[in-house]
Amino acid sequence: MTFQFKNIDHIQLAAPTGSEDKARKFFVDLLGFEEIEKPVPLRQNGGVWFMAGSIQLHIGVEESFIPAGKAHPAFHVKNIEGLQDYLRSKNINYIEDDRLPGANRFYLHDPFGNRLEFLEWKA
Known part of the structure; x- marks a missing residue:
């Protein structure tokens, strides 16, 4: 083959139209992502983009x-127990979920019902 996959550039999740502020409260205020600017030609589509480390997460809106x-x-997390403690403190x-051998992991749902997995591989 003459090509090679390098990594995932971004993840896009869907959300209801008009839910950008709700997405900001969850991904920025709760989880600590940073909002990044969408390119001008794409702003008319709605939605909002976020980044944490090298992870880009795009929220696209659908009617x-x-x-x-x-x-x-x-999401691969360092100190997953710390994240769980933090989430419990925020109710x-x-x-x-302990069904994946060699990993500590859990799931939660964003405000729109999308499932998110957080995991840390055991040493």
Whole structure:
């Protein structure tokens, strides 16, 4: 082959039209992502973009939004117990899952019902 996949450039999740402020409260205020500017030609589509480290997360808005049942991004976290403590202190519910050998992980849902996975691989 003459090509090579390098990494994921960004993840896009969907949300209902007009929910950009709700996305900001969740991803920036709660999870600590930074909002990044969308390119001018794409702003007319609505939505909002975020970044944490090298991870870009785009929220696209849809008039007839339905959250995916199983599809989800998985975020590799350093000190997952610290994240869980933080979420508990904010009264955010999450679902622990010990079915992946060698990993500590849990799920939570964003305000729109999208499932998010957080995991840390055991040494």
